[in-house]
């Protein structure tokens with residue numbers, strides 16, 4: 532099963548596009564202190580944009596075909612509340628997430644990388660409303676029960692508006708925990724008819740997204756959009772990906788591909804943080820060929836996945852290191 536026509540528009544060969552890993556993970560590896568910050572990596576748009584450029588650059592060097600902006604936890608309201616800036620400045624900060632990514636791609640290309648026709652894409656990250664709430668509900672989606680689709684659209688509209696206006700190649704709706712929020716995003720995307728996006732869910736097991744709905748229903752929701760290039764899962768354990776895709780494989784629209792970027796599979800403890808297990812990060816490269824055979828055309832990593840893991844993923848999927856051209 533190859534990539535859909537909608538996605539092939541962005542591709543130079545028939546192999547999957549390699550996504551980057553966890554941007555916050557890489558920023559923390561370089562010394563940023565994001566733990567417990569209500570803006571998370573988005574704070575650095577205000578305080579240290581160079582750190583974001585550097586992190587994007589390292590993912591490009593490792594072979595990412597797509598880099599994702601530092602806007603997962605960014606919102607106009609969040610910036611106004613936590614940075615004490617005007618809403619106009621907040622909008623500029625959101626747009627700067629795309630600009631920093633594009634500048635980094637320009638620099639990378641001006642240095643003659645990558646060799647060959649591959650030019651990396653910029654995906655504008657939109658996290659769930661629960662990420663703004665900063666109370667753990669981004670992984671349950673519980674808030675959606677109390678909200679209407681219209682209210683969720685109102686929340687997401689300014690962010691999507693900024694990211695598309697700033698020229699993101701794609702919007703990445705990611706770590707979405709509920710069908711209702713997905714419906715809101717699918718409807719909202721229609722207000723930006725020239726924009727394409729992928730829609731990626733967080734999941735609780737091999738059949739269900741985080742709020743307990745079946746992944747099959749998540750895929751049916753995605754199928755209603757003519758602007759989505761891919762639907763899938765992120766920030767779950769790599770072990771859940773194959774059963775999740777299997778559960779909904781027959782439903783995937785021929786216009787759509789899977790997008791898959793799990794975390795390392797290590798467990799998160801609210802007191803102790805990530806509980807490290809040595810083998811975890813090897814799982815993504817190891818399982819990636821299975822996902823590709825299942826129809827995944829966008830494959831990368833989420834939390835705890837750094838540039839070295841992305842380089843290994845690229846070797847697994849493309850049989851070449853980051854610096855060589857993709858075969859046409």
Ligand SMILES: [Zn+2]
Nearest residue numbers: 766794833834
């Ligand atoms: Zn993650």
